[in-house]
Amino acid sequence: MDSQYSELDYKLSQIKHHYGDNTHILNDPFCLTQLAKLCSPAVGQPQFNRLVEVLYQQLVVAVMNVEFPRHQATVHSRMKAKSHRGVFRGELIDHETEVVTVDIARAGTLPSQVCYTQLNELMNPERVRQDHLTMSRVTNPADEVVGATVSGEKVGGPVDSRIVLFPDPMGATGSSLSTAISYYKDIFGGKPLRMITLNLVFTPEFINRIKTDHPDVIMYALRLDRGMSSKEVLATEPGTHWEEESGLSEEGYIVPGGGGFGELMNNAWI
Template sequence: MDCVDCQYQYIKTTSCGCEVEHEYAQLYPENYKNQVHILHSTFALSMLHAFCNEKVAYGQAQSFLPSLYNSLLFAATSTLPVTTQCTATRMHVYEKERGFNSSSTLQNSNAVVVSVLRAGNIPAMIISDTLALSPNVGVYNDYVVAERVTQQDGAISGTAISGCKLSSKEMTQDEQRRILIIPEPMGATASTTDAILSFYQEKYQQQGGLEFFDEIWGLYLIVTPEFITNMAAKWPQTKIFSHRLDRGLSTKEILATKLGSHVQQEKGLTANGYIVPGAGDVGNLLSLKQI
């Protein structure tokens, strides 16, 4: 069996398994500019590998998600300006003149976490719970029902928004640093993210649309070159954070090149809009349905 290291190079299996040369991607892959952040944590990738394994139990798969999504969140917050403040520790009773200079990137921030029902529900809960631990951060939880629209041949043709409950509508322009966060399992065609951003553009029309938000983050386990191209064309203000960029349907020559060096020739989607190698039907996996 041929095995594709879709991020770095084309490889073949040996008797002891896949031999992978660890040439990790830059945080900003070439030609993707600062909009795209592909993380290169060996530990996170090992968890994602287990999550994507076809033999993983659907209950077990969820245990990997907190670490995977929190590491994406931490990467996103690291792009914000840093502020420092002196904090008294429990040793203050003994050494009153000494404190700890702590750094923060979320000081006086307000985050809107979008729960995209169904597959984005668990990722949104993880992000929301983690942000709630950070002092001086306001967290708004929005719920959007997004349904995939497919053609008769099974090809994905778009996404329809069929319902919502928005706590973020209580947010005012007086509140500092407003961040819109969309955590989803996969970034394949960009149809879901596009539909959600179009939805918020309309809902916040009186406040200037998406310009109401100082930052827009999309957090994904896996993305494709097609996803990045589509997002850059329509929503260039969105920062994309992902553990993996799958371009498994590219030619051997393209797979041997660095990420983003031949953007238009990189390919990660089937004709029906599914990621290769991807992770299979993550929607069912995260909805506790046997697949």
């Protein structure tokens, strides 16, 4: 074995913050550039969905590099026919790891499908599964969104000892994802190997909600939006004045954000 591959010391490039170890904000100029384009009002179909695909391909690779178990592998190359040294030995991602990706309709449908396809290309497809949840918002008498509930599901079985991914592009209040995570914990039981959220954008409010409700869950995002914070807070490292940070408008939309991704993905404005 060549010693350089015996133990991979992979380090994710991420933005420094004070939200804790389970929160990861990627420091990726390519993704930030593509995400800024995605959030621009000039971008519609079909470019919008294509950009979502490109960004989730990048995001799920980052998650696999950091979070997926590895093993020592031996792989014969084509040169093995000519030399007994034509063998690669080293640490690789363990392709027998069981993984579930959860489609939270409707904004999460395309991201989950992208992750599912990417996982099938790397892992043993027999150990990769895609589940589907339909969720509905819960409002109070003032028509304010106060939570979410699961109104339908197609779940393929238990999640014990599996990595469970929740690809949902816009992490705003965190109520929907928190409900989805609770659904798996409460209804299906077992102990997943890891539960991971994959967001294109999330807010300080989202991080706080997930960390409060599910401190075991790991969060990944391409961008943190806290655009409703004061100029003084924006000048500090994220999380320094967490209680003063905000990324949500009064209507609950992310700022600067990119509008309603579910509507944009489907050209359905309801």
